[in-house]
Amino acid sequence: MIACKQVTKRFGAVTALAPFDLEVASGEFIAIKGASGSGKTTLLLTLGGMLRPSDGTVSFDGEDLYAQPPATRAAFRANEMGFVFQMFHLVPYLGVEENVRLAAHNGAMTQRPRELLEQFGLGHRLTHTPGELSAGERQRVALARALVNEPRLILADEPTGNLDPENDRQVFKHLSEFHRAGGTVIVVTHGSTADEFADRIVNLETDL
Amino acid sequence: MNPITLILKELGHRKVNAVFSLLAVAIAVGGSIIFHTAFAGSLQRTKRIQRDMGQNLRIVSKDTDLAHFWDEGFSKTTFPENWVQSFTNINDTINYSHLSAVLKWKVQWRGSPAMIYGLAPREVAPPGRKKPIMITPVKNGTVLIGNALAEIHGVKRDETVTVEGGEFKVGRVLSEKGSGAEIRIYMHLADAQAVLGREGQINEIQALDCYCADETQDTLALLREQLGPILPGAQVFRMQDMAEAREKQRRDIERTFSTLMPAVVILCGVIVGVLAFVNTRARRQEIGILRALGKGSASVAALFLGKALLLGVVGAVCGFALGTGLLFGWGNEVLQISPKLISWDFNNLKWALLLAPVFAALASFIPAMLAVTQDPADTLRHDG
Numbered sequence: 001m002i003a004c005k006q007v008t009k010r011f012g013a014v015t016a017l018a019p020f021d022l023e024v025a026s027g028e029f030i031a032i033k034g035a036s037g038s039g040k041t042t043l044l045l046t047l048g049g050m051l052r053p054s055d056g057t058v059s060f061d062g063e064d065l066y067a068q069p070p071a072t073r074a075a076f077r078a079n080e081m082g083f084v085f086q087m088f089h090l091v092p093y094l095g096v097e098e099n100v101r102l103a104a105h106n107g108a109m110t111q112r113p114r115e116l117l118e119q120f121g122l123g124h125r126l127t128h129t130p131g132e133l134s135a136g137e138r139q140r141v142a143l144a145r146a147l148v149n150e151p152r153l154i155l156a157d158e159p160t161g162n163l164d165p166e167n168d169r170q171v172f173k174h175l176s177e178f179h180r181a182g183g184t185v186i187v188v189t190h191g192s193t194a195d196e197f198a199d200r201i202v203n204l205e206t207d208l
Numbered sequence: 209m210n211p212i213t214l215i216l217k218e219l220g221h222r223k224v225n226a227v228f229s230l231l232a233v234a235i236a237v238g239g240s241i242i243f244h245t246a247f248a249g250s251l252q253r254t255k256r257i258q259r260d261m262g263q264n265l266r267i268v269s270k271d272t273d274l275a276h277f278w279d280e281g282f283s284k285t286t287f288p289e290n291w292v293q294s295f296t297n298i299n300d301t302i303n304y305s306h307l308s309a310v311l312k313w314k315v316q317w318r319g320s321p322a323m324i325y326g327l328a329p330r331e332v333a334p335p336g337r338k339k340p341i342m343i344t345p346v347k348n349g350t351v352l353i354g355n356a357l358a359e360i361h362g363v364k365r366d367e368t369v370t371v372e373g374g375e376f377k378v379g380r381v382l383s384e385k386g387s388g389a390e391i392r393i394y395m396h397l398a399d400a401q402a403v404l405g406r407e408g409q410i411n412e413i414q415a416l417d418c419y420c421a422d423e424t425q426d427t428l429a430l431l432r433e434q435l436g437p438i439l440p441g442a443q444v445f446r447m448q449d450m451a452e453a454r455e456k457q458r459r460d461i462e463r464t465f466s467t468l469m470p471a472v473v474i475l476c477g478v479i480v481g482v483l484a485f486v487n488t489r490a491r492r493q494e495i496g497i498l499r500a501l502g503k504g505s506a507s508v509a510a511l512f513l514g515k516a517l518l519l520g521v522v523g524a525v526c527g528f529a530l531g532t533g534l535l536f537g538w539g540n541e542v543l544q545i546s547p548k549l550i551s552w553d554f555n556n557l558k559w560a561l562l563l564a565p566v567f568a569a570l571a572s573f574i575p576a577m578l579a580v581t582q583d584p585a586d587t588l589r590h591d592g
Contacts, residue, residue, distance in 0.1 A: 074504045089493055089497040091494055092221065093218055094214075098217075
C-alpha cells in the first residue's frame with residue numbers, strides 16, 4: 001500500500017531522518033519505535049505527503065506521492081488518510097462535534113461525526129470545547145476526526161504520549177478496531193502498549 | 209464546515225485581536241469620513257472667503273487708457289455687453305470662471321466722488337465651469353450704497369435717492385469694507401447703462417481664474433494666451449495679491465488633507481496587517497492541522513481573507529457610525545464644519561462598505577499568504 005525507499009530528510013546540516021526503507025501492506029498495523037530525535041515524526045509526515053524528503057521516494061498504491069502537485073496530495077490526505085498527533089491539535093474554539101465535522105466531507109449532512117463520538121464515549125461532550133476535556137477525551141476526539149472520512153490509512157504520532165495507562169490502552173483499542181475492520185495503521189510510539197496490538201514493530205534506529 | 213462559521217467562532221475566541229482589528233478598520237473609515245467632511249467644510253469656507261474677496265480678473269478693452277484705468281479705477285472705453293457671451297461658445301478648457309459684465313463709472317454724487325457700479329444679474333460660465341453664483345445681484349430700481357458714502361450723506365436703507373437723474377430705492381447700506389467699495393453705488397447693469405446713457409455697453413468683465421494651473425505655471429501668461437482667440441479686442445489683468453492669497457489658501461488646505469488622510473489610513477492599514485500577522489502566528493498549529501486534514505491553500509486563504517472582509521464590512525458600518533457621530537458631536541464646534549455638511553450621508557456608508565473590506569483584505573494579504581505558504585510539517589514536527 002505505502003512504501004518508502006531510501007527516504008532521507010535533512011534540515012540544513014542536520015539529518016533528521018537517515019536513509020530509510022519501509023513497505024507497508026494494506027491492512028497492516030505497524031508500530032515504529034525509536035528514541036527522541038530519531039526522526040519518527042519526520043518519517044510520519046513524509047509518509048503523509050506533508051514533508052518532501054531530501055532524497056528517496058514515497059509511493060502510495062504504486063504512485064510516487066511527491067510527483068503529485070500539492071493540491072493532489074491535499075486531496076489524497078483528505079480522502080485516504082487520517083492523522084492523530086500527540087498534542088491532539090484540536091481547534092480550540094470549536095466544539096467536539098465541530099472539530100470532527102471540520103474534517104468530514106459533506107460534514108454537515110452526515111451523522112457519522114456524532115456516531116463516532118458516541119461510539120468513543122463522548123456523546124455527552126458534543127458541544128464542549130477542547131479546553132473543557134481531559135487529555136484522554138481530547139485524543140479520542142482527534143481519533144474520531146481521523147476516522148470520520150473512513151480513511152484507508154491512519155498515521156498516528158505518539159498518540160498516547162500524553163495519556164495515562166488507561167487512556168493509552170483505550171486509544172490503541174480504537175486503532176485496533178479500525179485495523180480489524182481492514183484499515184492500515186502506522187503508529188509512531190516509544191511506549192510498550194503498541195507491542196500488543198501491532199502486526200510488526202519497526203525500530204527506526206536498528207532497522208536502518 | 210462552513211468557513212463563515214469558522215471565521216465567526218475564531219473571532220469570538222480571539223476577541224482582543226478581533227476588537228483591535230475592528231477598531232483599526234473603524235478608525236480608518238471614521239477618520240476618512242471626518243477628514244472628507246472637514247475638507248469639504250474647509251473648501252466651503254475658503255470659497256466663501258474668496259467670494260468675499262471678489263473676482264480677481266479684470267478684462268477691459270485693448271484701447272483702454274491704462275494710466276486712467278489704474279488711477280480712476282474704471283475704463284473710459286466701453287464695449288458691447290454681449291462680449292461676455294463669447295466665453296460660452298468655446299470648445300477648449302479655459303481658466304476663466306464666474307464671468308460677469310460690469311459697467312462702472314466715476315461720477316459726482318451730492319458733491320462727493322462716487323463710483324456707479326452696474327452689475328449684470330447673472331454670471332456667465334464657460335462650458336463645464338458652471339458653479340454657484342459668486343456676485344450679489346442687485347434688483348432693478350434699487351441701489352446698494354457704500355458705507356462711507358452713506359455716512360457722509362446720511363443715507364438710510366429704504367430711502368429713495370436720485371443717481372444721475374434716476375430714482376432708486378436704497379436696498380442696503382454696505383458694511384464698512386475699508387476699500388474702494390466705500391464710495392460705490394451698486395445697481396443693476398441695465399439701470400447703470402440707462403443712467404449713464406450707455407445702453408448695451410459695459411467697460412469691464414470681471415472673472416475668477418480657476419484653480420487649475422500648477423505652481424510652476426505663469427498663470428497670467430496662460431490667461432492672456434487663452435483670451436486672445438476668444439476676445440481679440442480685450443486685455444486681461446490679474447489682481448496678483450488677491451489671486452496668490454487665494455491660491456495659497458487653497459493649496460495649503462489641499463496639502464494638509466492630502467497628507468493627513470492617507471497617513472491615518474495607512475497607519476490603520478499597518479495596524480490591521482500587524483494584527484493579522486499576530487493572528488497568523490497564533491494559528492500556526494491550526495493551519496498545520498487544516499493542511500493535515502487535506503484543506504488546500506484556497507481554503508486556508510479563504511479563512512484569513514474572509515475574516516478580513518468580514519472585519520471590513522463590520523468596520524465600515526462601525527466607522528460610518530463613529531465618524532458621523534463624532535461629526536455631529538464636535539464637527540461644528542471643534543472643526544468648524546458647517547452643520548449643513550454634517551448628516552447621515554449614506555453615500556459615505558456605501559463607499560465605506562465597498563472600500564473598507566478591500567482595505568482590510570489588502571492589509572491582511574501578506575499575513576494570509578504567509579499562512580498559505582506556511583509549511584504544516586514545520587509546525588506539526590515541533591509538536592506542542
